[in-house]
Amino acid sequence: MKPGKEGRRPGFPGSGTALALGAALGAAALYILAAAEEPGAAFRAFFLSPFARPTVLANLIEQAAAPCLCALGTALVFRSGDFNLGGEGQAYAGGALSVLALLAAPSLPGPAGLAGGLAAGAFAGAFVALPSALSRRNLGADVLLSTFLVSQAVVLVLDWAIAGPLRDPASNLIATPVVEAAYRLPRLAPPSWLSFAPVLAAAAAVALDRFLRSSRRGLELTLFGRNPDFAVSMGFRVRAYAFWPLLASGALNGLAGALLALGANGRAVRGMTGGIGWNGISIALLAGNDPRLILPAALFFSWLETGSRQASILAGISVDVGTVAKALVLLFATARFLGTARRKGTA
Amino acid sequence: MNPMETLAAEALAIALPILLAALGGLFTEAAGILNVALEGLIVAGAFAFAVAAEGTGSLVLGVAAALACSAALALLAAAAADRLSANPFVAALAVNLLVAGAVGLASEHVFGTKGVVPLDGLLSPRVELGFLSGIPFLGPVLFRQRGISYLLAAACAIAAVAYSATPFGLRLRALGMKEGSLRIAGVDPRAVRYWAYAASGAACALAGIALARSIGAWVPNIASGRGWIALVVVYLGRKRPAGLLAAALGFGLLFALSNAAQSVLSVPPELVLALPYAATAAAALSGGARTRGRTDRG
Amino acid sequence: MAAEPVLEVRDLSKTFPSTGTVALSGVSLSLSAGEIHAVVGENGAGKSTLARILAGLDRPDSGRILVRGREVRFRRPRDAERLGIGMVPQQSLLAPGLSVAENVVLGHEPRLLGILLDRRRAYYETALASANFSFPLDPGSRISRLSPPERREAEIVRALARGGDVLILDEPTSILTESEAETLYGLLKRLRDAGASVILISHRVREVLSAADRITILRNGSVVDTILPAETDDCDLALRMASSASCFTADGPAESGGQAVFRFLGANFRDSERVTLRDLGFTVRRGEIYGIAALAGNGLGALEDLACGERICDSGAVELLGRNLVDWPRDELRASALSYLPTDRDGRGLCLGATILENLAARIGSPGDWSRRGRAARRAEAFRLLEDAGGRAPPDAPIDMLSGGNRQRVLCVRELGTFTPAVLAANPTQGLDPRAQEETWNRLRSRAREGAGILLLTSSVDELFSVADRVAVLYRGRLTELGIRTGSVTAEAVTRLLTGAAA
Structure with a gap:
């Protein structure tokens, strides 16, 4: 199976997206109806409370930023014909290294330190992706497996490091010490955690969109993703296209991790990424790997998460409802339907 | 039992569920589908078994529930891919996530907790196979296992035979190599594909049951990466049952060794767990494991 | 009956x-x-x-x-x-x-x-x-x-x-x-x-x-x-x-003696299929179509890979426009020097799943101009080129929707729509109906008249005699040059060479 190589499927474009959204929301609603003691309150908590207070809404927007960056990286790699399944470890490494770098450099001016921390995070993410990118370019090795496996190993090593040598003994949390307050993401609207991160994510989305749709290299990358032999015969720089998208994706994941670490936490907490890599993949797929739709999709996911958290606090509904809803999004995100269920079996 | 025998016996006990799940992965892989849902299917099987066996007190009903649940989830992914033209790889990823969420929800309602549930009655006892267990080295290693391990070994053998020596296995392989070869022979490739998914789910369900019975408890995330390792075993084993056996045994030994290292040398468990991933990553990075077979032109 | x-x-x-x-x-x-x-x-x-x-x-x-x-x-x-x-x-x-x-x-x-x-x-x-x-x-x-x-x-x-x-x-x-x-x-x-x-x-x-x-x-x-x-x-x-076609006729041979376009200098190459190309030496000059015929398994595929730079010969050299092919940067080579119609049309020549426009844009248009206006211009150009080629498909349709003949038309539009001094055409009409075949041949002929040097690799004697000015036969990795196509070089002679009867 090769993600980029499948032909265009018939059926209404976006019908899968509609089905995915419908199934996710329907499942959440059904569960609330069946399990909640007061369905009405639970409904309000799940679906509406994220919008009820500006602080919650601002946090919702802030929380969409990091997964959005992950999704952009996923989409870029997808366009080049592969899947980066290592988002989790890349983001974790990004978060950890950004904190470590800033702990080691306590006396920089605030913005310079923050920029340096984010850069360190992007570097760490790219570094985790580097072996997979190198082996893809030089040996044609399988990215799907190698990114996942490297990432799993990195996650476990970081889990150990944060619980062991890097741990702040003074804290109850299994976490590193907190970085200087000046290095943390500036809060634009306290008490919410809203920072410039959503703007960064939006800017990245616009940049990726322009690159893919209106640049020669973007077209070449897309064509390479669909048919590498063709790209070779057209004289494209295929070695670059086999390498840089994956590295850039790693950097975006690392940057996302750094944003998480330098935001609300201000430190690297054990297991801090909490499935952000997988969310990034789901969001990219929900958006059909179109950079223009990735930020809205990320906001939708953030809403699901905020809603399920609010419902668990306010109405005692399990947060796993959000996980199920996200799973259904993923299940149907790539579907096309309405009258096209029976495809002609002619290849 | 001397330490070598203990180690070998443990390696075998660890390898068998992985091998069975890997054979399940082989069914779909041969049919040309990368099934990354193995992890979720194992968890679903183990959970359904724990709930049904604990609830009804019947092991048979527990096994039936596990088979039905995992096969149904596998078929859900298959149907999303077939009826709705969803990307099969993504649909399988979704099954993993769906199991994680749904099991969490159900566990809270059934067991009242999202945590560990001891199920003492389900622990599979050790069975010594008469005089066989007296054979030097082989006896303690092969014939003093838990009862479930013998059943697992039998299931693995059946799966391997089904793959390589039955019409069903032949059709699976033909489907993966050239779909049209089935169509022209009057066989519906879609039916074969659904069967491949169902068989894959059933194998994972049995692997999940074995995990639950070997510890006598339901543990969240009971598979803890075994499904992914099984997938890697499929590729390291070069898609041949004998190769899968070798790769699974290799992993079993690696895990057994790392468990021993953990207790003897007090190595942190995270680093021990990272080892198989790092080792497999090295294999994948050097181009040893591939998710895509070479396509035959002409 | x-x-x-x-x-x-x-x-x-x-x-x-x-x-x-x-x-x-x-x-x-x-x-x-x-x-x-x-x-x-x-x-x-x-x-x-x-x-x-x-x-x-x-x-x-x-x-x-x-x-x-x-x-x-x-x-x-x-x-x-x-x-x-x-x-x-x-x-x-x-x-x-x-x-x-x-x-x-x-x-x-x-x-x-x-x-x-x-x-x-x-x-x-x-x-x-x-x-x-x-x-x-x-x-x-x-x-x-x-x-x-x-x-x-x-x-x-x-x-x-x-x-x-x-x-x-x-x-x-x-x-x-x-x-x-x-x-x-x-x-x-x-x-x-x-x-x-x-x-x-x-x-x-x-x-x-x-x-x-x-x-x-x-x-x-x-x-x-x-x-x-x-x-x-x-x-x-x-x-x-034929729904509308005439029986084909061949043009006379064009003037030759110009600058060398393709030049093989004692090239040896061992292919993985164990066909060995031995001591290939020939020159394709501007303004001519040089045809090499061979039956399957005689090294034509390996020769194609050498001529387009996909593979490098073990010894000897392949030159394009006086410069060793290895020294050409691949992007520059394909942008300005070499047009290439590969045998593997769908695998190497076109990108299935992409649109017709994307397949065309992979080559045509000024590489630097990716502004809104540049893109609109390229789109208009694609329309015009498709219409010139008799195509009625919209440029935004996936190329998969086209039949084999129309795909080859798109490929021809891209590769032969702009002039390059070198053209490599490998089995350019395999599987095409007579009309599409004749169209393709005419494009090759007119490019040759404008001064391109064309290397035609084919497994069809018909094609060799319909378009090539000079002909050669590849048999078991060895090349036999037959010179300018005249009455003395008969189809029978070529067929004997192809099957090794005259070797």
Whole structure:
């Protein structure tokens, strides 16, 4: 199976997206109806409370930023014909290294330190992706497996490091010490955690969109993703296209991790990424790997998460409802339907 | 039992569920589908078994529930891919996530907790196979296992035979190599594909049951990466049952060794767990494991 | 001819709802026992649809199918098979990793104890069936190890293994060399003489004329006529197939003696298929079409890879425009120096899944101008180029929607639409109907007149003589130059060289 190589499927474009959204929301609603003691309150908590207070809404927007960056990286790699399944470890490494770098450099001016921390995070993410990118370019090795496996190993090593040598003994949390307050993401609207991160994510989305749709290299990358032999015969720089998208994706994941670490936490907490890599993949797929739709999709996911958290606090509904809803999004995100269920079996 | 025998016996006990799940992965892989849902299917099987066996007190009903649940989830992914033209790889990823969420929800309602549930009655006892267990080295290693391990070994053998020596296995392989070869022979490739998914789910369900019975408890995330390792075993084993056996045994030994290292040398468990991933990553990075077979032109 | 036809179709019609194309309208034909009945037509005339319906792979919208006088309805391939009809599809449908026997018994596996596959009986049944046709096939050998003609034999065995006596072959020789094709036709005649009936679908006029007992001509989904081979000749038959075409004529040789474009200097190359190119030395100059012909397995593919820079020769050198090909940056090479029509059209020449515009933009347009205006200009240019080429497809449609001939048109527009000093054309008209073939040839000829140096690699003697100014033959990795095409270089001479008879 090769993600980029499948032909265009018939059926209404976006019908899968509609089905995915419908199934996710329907499942959440059904569960609330069946399990909640007061369905009405639970409904309000799940679906509406994220919008009820500006602080919650601002946090919702802030929380969409990091997964959005992950999704952009996923989409870029997808366009080049592969899947980066290592988002989790890349983001974790990004978060950890950004904190470590800033702990080691306590006396920089605030913005310079923050920029340096984010850069360190992007570097760490790219570094985790580097072996997979190198082996893809030089040996044609399988990215799907190698990114996942490297990432799993990195996650476990970081889990150990944060619980062991890097741990702040003074804290109850299994976490590193907190970085200087000046290095943390500036809060634009306290008490919410809203920072410039959503703007960064939006800017990245616009940049990726322009690159893919209106640049020669973007077209070449897309064509390479669909048919590498063709790209070779057209004289494209295929070695670059086999390498840089994956590295850039790693950097975006690392940057996302750094944003998480330098935001609300201000430190690297054990297991801090909490499935952000997988969310990034789901969001990219929900958006059909179109950079223009990735930020809205990320906001939708953030809403699901905020809603399920609010419902668990306010109405005692399990947060796993959000996980199920996200799973259904993923299940149907790539579907096309309405009258096209029976495809002609002619290849 | 001397330490070598203990180690070998443990390696075998660890390898068998992985091998069975890997054979399940082989069914779909041969049919040309990368099934990354193995992890979720194992968890679903183990959970359904724990709930049904604990609830009804019947092991048979527990096994039936596990088979039905995992096969149904596998078929859900298959149907999303077939009826709705969803990307099969993504649909399988979704099954993993769906199991994680749904099991969490159900566990809270059934067991009242999202945590560990001891199920003492389900622990599979050790069975010594008469005089066989007296054979030097082989006896303690092969014939003093838990009862479930013998059943697992039998299931693995059946799966391997089904793959390589039955019409069903032949059709699976033909489907993966050239779909049209089935169509022209009057066989519906879609039916074969659904069967491949169902068989894959059933194998994972049995692997999940074995995990639950070997510890006598339901543990969240009971598979803890075994499904992914099984997938890697499929590729390291070069898609041949004998190769899968070798790769699974290799992993079993690696895990057994790392468990021993953990207790003897007090190595942190995270680093021990990272080892198989790092080792497999090295294999994948050097181009040893591939998710895509070479396509035959002409 | 026998009195009662074995197989007869009356007023068969079929429309594909997804595209709205009418594949067949009111087609009738009858197949007598013991005849080879050819169905000829251009690409898209409905030949393959007819074959698929007769094999039970597609269902007609209306019309009747009669087998030995009894009306039948095919819902699945097995229905056709029960009545003794077997099909050999155009593209091989053998599972490459399985053995011949496993492919033959697939779907009808003999069983052991009710559940296991009985390998010995599968082997035996297959051996028996191939012995019936006196094929020397080993049922145990893997399909991927067989030669193309052997694969065809395996497919015939599969089609008729269960007692069938009606064989439908869809373009059976498209992957075969001319000599392999002759062997296949010999075999079909033996089958016919043993009482089988054959429907042979083809667009190779000459082959059909020598092999068929009767010929039905299809054009745009309708039957034009059913005739005997003696009532026609190759030019007449080609004309009657064509919706609008004239029988081709060749231009005279162009002036030569210009600057060297392609130059092979004692190139040696060992291919993975164990064909070794030995000491290749020749020069293609500006303004000429240099044609090299070879049958499959003689190193033409390796030569193509060397000439486009995909692979590097072991010793010696390949120069393009006076510069070693290894020293050319690939992007600069393809942007301004070399146009390339590869043999593997869909794999290497085009990007399936992408739109027509994207396939065109992979080459045309100024590489730097990606502003909104630049993109709009390129789009307009794509429209114009498509229209010039007679295409009516919108540029935003996926290229997969086009037929083989139209895909080749897009490829030609991209590669030959702008002038480059070097052109490499490898089997540029394989699988095309006469009209698309003539178009492609004309484009090559006009590029040569404008001063490009064209290296034509082909496995068709027809093509070699229709467009090449100078000709050469590659046999077992060695090149024999025949010089300028004149009356003294005859097709017979080339054919002898190709098959090694004159070596």
